[in-house]
Amino acid sequence: MNFNIENTFTNELPADPIQENTRRQVAQACFSYVTPQKTSHPKIIHVSDTMLKELGLSEADITSEEFKNVFTGNEVFPNTQPYAMCYGGHQFGHWAGQLGDGRAINLFETVYQNKNWALQLKGAGETPYSRNADGLAVLRSSIREYLCSEAMYHLGVPTTRALSLALSGDQVLRDVMYDGNPAYEKGAIVCRAAKSFLRFGSYQLFPARGDVKTLKTLVDYTIRNHFSYLGEPSKQTYVAFFKEVAERSLKMVIHWQRVGFVHGVMNTDNMSILGLTIDYGPYGWLEGYDHGWTPNTTDNTHKRYRYGAQPEIVLWNLYQLANALYPLIKEAAPLEAVLENYQEQFPEKYVQMMREKIGLFSSKESDGKLIADLEEVLQKAETDMTIFFRLLATILKEDTVEKAIEKIAKAFYTPSEVVAEIKTSWENWFQNYLERLQSETVSDEERKRKMNAVNPKYVLRNYMAQLAIDDANKNDFSLLNELCTLLKNPYDEQPEYEKWFAKRPEWARNKVGSSMLSCSS
Known part of the structure; x- marks a missing residue:
């Protein structure tokens, strides 16, 4: 495998000076170096051919031992140092303090055809941010993440991507419904890809600790590497940066509403600074059209992240980001103007999107x-x-x-x-x-x-993913392969897959994994 390594994140941002992989509060640092946990019998079970091309890799690379080992955490790619990112966030409306990459380990950044990609393993072991968890992932959640990120890409929704899905060969203990009945499940690892995995919470943590110096370092880095067209960092550029983030976030949530996607856990640590859909956990697509539906069992009582509330939750999250950026700008008015613009723009953008859905041009x-x-x-x-x-x-x-x-x-x-x-x-x-x-x-x-062209014929309904998971747990990956093919062309008729253009079957209405889901990995 050949990669043009260009690790701007670790080269330009402050690192955690402590090398031990122990749970702790990490101060004045944007990341901690950490090595993925080796797995016993790793096996690649699917690779996204479109993502493979984005990285300049070939079909021959997939079969190499190096590909398998690097993207299951068993081997560190030469001249790279894996790391976990440090960030905070609001969870269900409450400040949670330090969170960080608890089960994600960033491998490296690479550039191909002038596109920068950060590659990250989800489920590759503990980090300083794992809190009381093991940093691992199981096959069911990994299949859902892998399928959904690629499905969203082909739907035209701004999203993080997935390169590969692998079995670790290890067993992982999980209490899927948080009911005191844990069981062992197959471990798995997804290699995720994005231009950046920075999220709102990355910027919230430092001002919450009074660390404006590191906040400025991170914001300046973000502008130089991801918003360079805005100009050199300055007070005006910081405002322009916030405006750009708001516009991208609005575009993203309009797409969600268009295809009926419900994220399920729109905490500020799950909001991409680039306006990408990030962190596929208890997500779902609407079956029956219902503004009050949420796929997250944790959110079933208050329904904070229900389908109809997603645009206003994006706005709430933007308010939190504005508060985080305020120490660099020291003026509320320009930030408030951006937020007011979001409120004004959303109804117009929404009606225009709905016009297109019902055929009014x-x-x-x-x-x-x-x-x-x-x-x-x-x-x-x-x-x-x-x-x-x-x-x-x-x-x-x-x-x-x-x-x-x-x-x-x-x-x-x-x-x-x-x-x-x-x-x-x-x-x-x-x-x-x-x-x-x-x-x-x-x-x-x-x-x-x-x-x-705007109303998909096929979406990844939860019951479809669950059927693929059930088969995969029996080492049958044929349905996984079929869904990957189907979801590449969601707007096409695909008569050979007409069976998937159907309402959710009644057996799936209340079945675990086929209707609502927990936040469990």
Whole structure:
């Protein structure tokens, strides 16, 4: 394997002077050097061919012992020093202090075709930030992380990536539902890739400790290496940096809402400074369209991170980042202006996104109400989000209301519920929608093409991932391979995979792993 190593993070930022891999508070440092834990019988079970090309690697590299050993933690790549990042964060709205990479170990940074990539192993052992955990990961969570990061990329959602998925050959003890019944599971390791794994919490920790010097060092580093077009670090540049982060974060969450993705644990330590979807834990896609749904069992009572609240949680997290950056700017007004701009921009961006989803390519003032009415009627009876929006593209301008409802009926989980007041609501909405379509100049065929480009036919439903996990636990990776192929082209018809264009089966409604998930690894 050949890599053009360029470790800016470790070369330009302060390191933890203590070398021992012991749990501790790490002060005035952005990272701690740490070596991955060796595994007993590592085995690569899948590699992303698209990510492989991004790194300039070949198919031949996959079969080498070096590839297997480096990306399972059994060998350190020459002239590199693995490390764990130090950061803090708010968890479920409460300041948690130091958190850090508890089960992620960064291997190195590499540059290929003018693109910088940081490569990181998740599940490769303990770090100074592991607290009371073992730093390991299990096969089920690793499959979910691997599949989802690549699925999101092909959906066009800003995201971290995954290079490889491997079995460690070791057993890992986990209490999956936190109910006092731990069991051993297969250990696994994912190699993750991103331009940077810096997150909001990276910037929060230092001012919380009164360490403005290290904060400035980190912010200046971030601007030089990831936002250099903003100019040399200065008070004005810091404000511009914050504005850029806010805009990227807004773009990201609009994409989440578009495809029905729910992150599940939007703590500030899980918010990328580059506006990437990061840390795939208890995530999920909407089955029935429901603004109140969250996939996280830990969040089931308060539903802080529910689907409908994600845009406002991004704003809340941006407030925390603004507080962290304030010591460098010492003026609240410019930061407040950025936050106010987010609040103003979101409704406009959201309505525009929804216009595209329902096939409106001109703008009318009444569109906001049409969209709000649709969101209301979608929740009156359980209606599959992905299927509904995909089928909506099949409606023709000359269709009757009855014909239109018939065309999207497959999206209803219990068609017998769509009677009386619910049916009337649907009839009223389609009457208004069909009238609105008459003012569109694009043809039915062109509208369908454009709608299908923003409304995926296939998403990674939790039950699909769980089926792949169940088979993988029996050493059968064929379904994992099938899903990887399917999710590369989520907007295409792919008739050979039509079986996946279906509502969640009833057996999966309340099954562990197929509906909600815990934060357990």
